[in-house]
Amino acid sequence: MQVVLSLLSLYFAASPVYASVTIYTQVPLGTATGSSISPAGTDTTHAAFDPTVLNPPALPSPPIPTTYVLQLTSGGANNLSIQQPGNFLGFSVELSVADQICTFFSTHIQPVLLNLLANVERRAGSVQLRVGGNTQEKAVFFPEGLPGEATILKDKSQITNPTQTPTIQVGIDLLYAMSNITSLVNAVWYMGVPFNDSANPRLAIAQYSERILGTSLKGLQVGNEPDLYADHGVRPQPYGPPEYVAEFGTMLGIIGNDSNIINKTNIIAPSTCCNYGVNEVLAAGFQQFIPQLGYLAVEQWVILHVFELSLGNVTVDLQSEFPKYLSHAAVVAMVQPFVNVANQAVAFQKPLLMTETNTASCGGFPGISDTFGAGLWGIDYALQLAYGNFSGAMMHMGGQNVYYNPFTPPPTNDAKHGKQWTIGPIYYSTLIVAEVLGSSNTSQVVDLFANGNTDSTPAYAIYENGTPVRVALFNYNTDPSGATNYTAQIAIGGSGVNQPNASPSQVTVRYFTAPSVSTKTNLLWANQTFGGVMESDGTFQGTQETVTIQCDTTNNICPVNVPAPGFALVFLTPEAQAASSGGQAAVVTFATTATTGIYRNTATIPPGVLATSNGHGGLNNQVGSTSFGSTNGALNLLHALPGILSLLCMAIGAAMIGRSLVQ
Numbered sequence: 256m257q258v259v260l261s262l263l264s265l266y267f268a269a270s271p272v273y274a275s276v277t278i279y280t281q282v283p284l285g286t287a288t289g290s291s292i293s294p295a296g297t298d299t300t301h302a303a304f305d306p307t308v309l310n311p312p313a314l315p316s317p318p319i320p321t322t323y324v325l326q327l328t329s330g331g332a333n334n335l336s337i338q339q340p341g342n343f344l345g346f347s348v349e350l351s352v353a354d355q356i357c358t359f360f361s362t363h364i365q366p367v368l369l370n371l372l373a374n375v376e377r378r379a380g381s382v383q384l385r386v387g388g389n390t391q392e393k394a395v396f397f398p399e400g401l402p403g404e405a406t407i408l409k410d411k412s413q414i415t416n417p418t419q420t421p422t423i424q425v426g427i428d429l430l431y432a433m434s435n436i437t438s439l440v441n442a443v444w445y446m447g448v449p450f451n452d453s454a455n456p457r458l459a460i461a462q463y464s465e466r467i468l469g470t471s472l473k474g475l476q477v478g479n480e481p482d483l484y485a486d487h488g489v490r491p492q493p494y495g496p497p498e499y500v501a502e503f504g505t506m507l508g509i510i511g512n513d514s515n516i517i518n519k520t521n522i523i524a525p526s527t528c529c530n531y532g533v534n535e536v537l538a539a540g541f542q543q544f545i546p547q548l549g550y551l552a553v554e555q556w557v558i559l560h561v562f563e564l565s566l567g568n569v570t571v572d573l574q575s576e577f578p579k580y581l582s583h584a585a586v587v588a589m590v591q592p593f594v595n596v597a598n599q600a601v602a603f604q605k606p607l608l609m610t611e612t613n614t615a616s617c618g619g620f621p622g623i624s625d626t627f628g629a630g631l632w633g634i635d636y637a638l639q640l641a642y643g644n645f646s647g648a649m650m651h652m653g654g655q656n657v658y659y660n661p662f663t664p665p666p667t668n669d670a671k672h673g674k675q676w677t678i679g680p681i682y683y684s685t686l687i688v689a690e691v692l693g694s695s696n697t698s699q700v701v702d703l704f705a706n707g708n709t710d711s712t713p714a715y716a717i718y719e720n721g722t723p724v725r726v727a728l729f730n731y732n733t734d735p736s737g738a739t740n741y742t743a744q745i746a747i748g749g750s751g752v753n754q755p756n757a758s759p760s761q762v763t764v765r766y767f768t769a770p771s772v773s774t775k776t777n778l779l780w781a782n783q784t785f786g787g788v789m790e791s792d793g794t795f796q797g798t799q800e801t802v803t804i805q806c807d808t809t810n811n812i813c814p815v816n817v818p819a820p821g822f823a824l825v826f827l828t829p830e831a832q833a834a835s836s837g838g839q840a841a842v843v844t845f846a847t848t849a850t851t852g853i854y855r856n857t858a859t860i861p862p863g864v865l866a867t868s869n870g871h872g873g874l875n876n877q878v879g880s881t882s883f884g885s886t887n888g889a890l891n892l893l894h895a896l897p898g899i900l901s902l903l904c905m906a907i908g909a910a911m912i913g914r915s916l917v918q
């Protein structure tokens with residue numbers, strides 16, 4: 256969803272640190288241009304680099320239990336999810352910024368992007384990306400290409416609707432770039448198809464996507480958030496489930512008769528988010544289309560401030576929003592409304608996708624969406640979706656003017672001066688979820704409602720073929736004293752369960768850590784980091800650390816300590832660790848070649864290399880040439896007092912007032 260956000264003023268009430276008023280305009284996404292070069296590590300003109308730091312929420316009272324037995328069964332378990340792929344958590348790229356993220360031109364794919372995607376591929380076997388969003392609806396495709404081999408051009412002359420979505424001109428070079436990316440890092444794609452004029456649909460983008468992307472095209476997403484069309488003024492009122500179902504039927508009929516589209520069964524729909532959902536469209540006759548669908552899809556934005564919206568004026572107390580992202584109950588409540596739909600999808604044998612989601616609408620929240628806390632939230636939410644029988648989820652990214660991006664390229668001006676990419680916490684979540692699920696495609700997820708269902712210490716187990724192989728342990732609390740660290744005593748079989756002891760003699764653990772849930776940079780996953788603002792070439796810095804923990808073979812328990820805050824991924828077998836680690840020998844790094852100007856961060860891929868790359872090759876095997884820079888150039892505002900954010904969030908406001916998510 257491309258959300259209109261005019262962030263009129265960002266100020267800190269009751270704060271000794273007075274941040275100067277900053278004007279952001281986020282319409283359309285990603286078009287703001289920084290005219291100056293950012294001083295080391297800071298950029299106060301783009302949300303993606305916002306230095307706001309909140310206080311970690313207070314510790315729970317009473318304190319959490321700091322030791323508990325986590326009893327797992329072997330030979331199966333109740334409530335296991337369907338089998339999940341390692342690439343479950345992927346990325347959603349708003350069509351209008353696809354050029355920023357992927358490439359300036361198809362012959363200059365961003366090597367940092369390749370590194371970032373290769374990191375996921377290495378763990379999960381492949382990486383899934385969706386290209387679309389509200390900007391797909393009026394997209395016009397140019398098979399002959401755009402001037403200068405441009406991939407995306409924006410025509411803002413026709414802006415009429417409340418989301419102020421520009422018409423996007425998509426050149427064929429975007430598809431070539433996507434195809435070329437796939438040949439290097441095994442990316443699979445979901446492509447958005449315009450649905451603004453179903454009587455005269457522009458299906459060229461579907462035809463050419465199929466032709467150029469081949470088997471890496473997994474689905475065509477026809478329409479995006481149709482339940483908001485009337486609110487956005489792009490359809491006459493009413494536009495409820497009956498109107499949508501009728502129009503979608505017309506569109507499917509035309510696709511069915513289009514001899515230039517070969518695969519007639521990979522459509523993704525209904526991609527509803529807000530006003531009505533899958534249940535409502537099914538009730539209105541959508542079920543007849545199921546044979547032509549490849550996937551069912553929904554979209555979800557955590558609009559925790561929905562109750563505070565009024566007539567488009569939103570006042571959000573960021574500090575009081577923060578704890579809502581550090582709660583397992585909140586995560587469960589987000590997924591609960593979809594469980595029925597997910598199980599219908601299982602019955603239809605159609606995977607259910609979350610095609611677009613992230614921490615919060617309106618570009619996310621400064622000090623929340625871009626923190627370690629959001630990284631923990633991203634893991635918990637993705638595993639909850641997996642447990643709830645979704646088959647994939649895509650974390651949305653916009654331009655430099657949103658807070659929640661998994662990764663953000665530097666503004667052009669900064670790029671020219673050697674600045675690198677900013678890696679957000681949600682990107683760490685993506686890598687970690689890939690490791691939690693591993694590459695077997697047989698992982699089944701179960702929420703253990705652990706530690707007496709303590710809200711801040713959830714845990715999941717992953718089973719493969721009836722055997723527990725991994726455990727994911729969270730600690731959402733921040734307590735530098737160490738008093739809120741806890742120990743999960745993992746036991747398998749035995750120990751009071753009517754089956755033989757199956758506890759291992761040792762386990763291995765990787766930790767995701769930061770000093771505080773508020774921390775924004777230099778997060779550590781298994782002792783490796785992507786550094787701080789505009790510091791990353793997409794490769795991990797540091798040496799991977801996997802801790803071995805000896806189990807107590809007398810009592811058959813494996814004690815795993817989880818710091819506050821922190822996350823631990825426990826591998827119960829060496830095979831489980833291997834299946835999450837990919838072939839370390841095959842690590843490929845795409846070097847950021849030394850070129851000039853805006854091409855500094857782009858790679859020129861020799862066609863010969865591409866031709867022989869066989870889906871997993873790379874440019875060369877050396878670590879990128881980027882200097883890592885100072886590790887902490889960012890403003891240290893750890894002691895800033897609670898921020899107050901005033902938002903004017905018209906599109907969402909109009910759509911959401913008084914409505915909770917309906918699915």
Ligand SMILES: *[C@@H]1O[C@H](CO)[C@@H](O)[C@H](O)[C@H]1NC(C)=O
Pocket residue numbers: 334335336337594598601642643644
């Ligand atoms: C997910 O699907 C499996 C297999 O159909 C089922 O056993 C399980 O109960 C479902 N999970 C939820 C949360 O409904």
Ligand SMILES: *[C@@H]1O[C@H](CO)[C@@H](O)[C@H](O)[C@H]1NC(C)=O
Pocket residue numbers: 361362363364431432435859860861862865
């Ligand atoms: C991408 O694919 C197109 C078409 O095959 C090709 O002309 C172009 O050179 C490729 N780009 C790169 C970076 O290899």
Ligand SMILES: *[C@@H]1O[C@H](CO)[C@@H](O)[C@H](O)[C@H]1NC(C)=O
Pocket residue numbers: 340380694695696
């Ligand atoms: C997992 O599924 C993907 C996609 O279907 C496939 O490419 C891959 O080979 C599978 N991996 C295993 C280990 O079966």
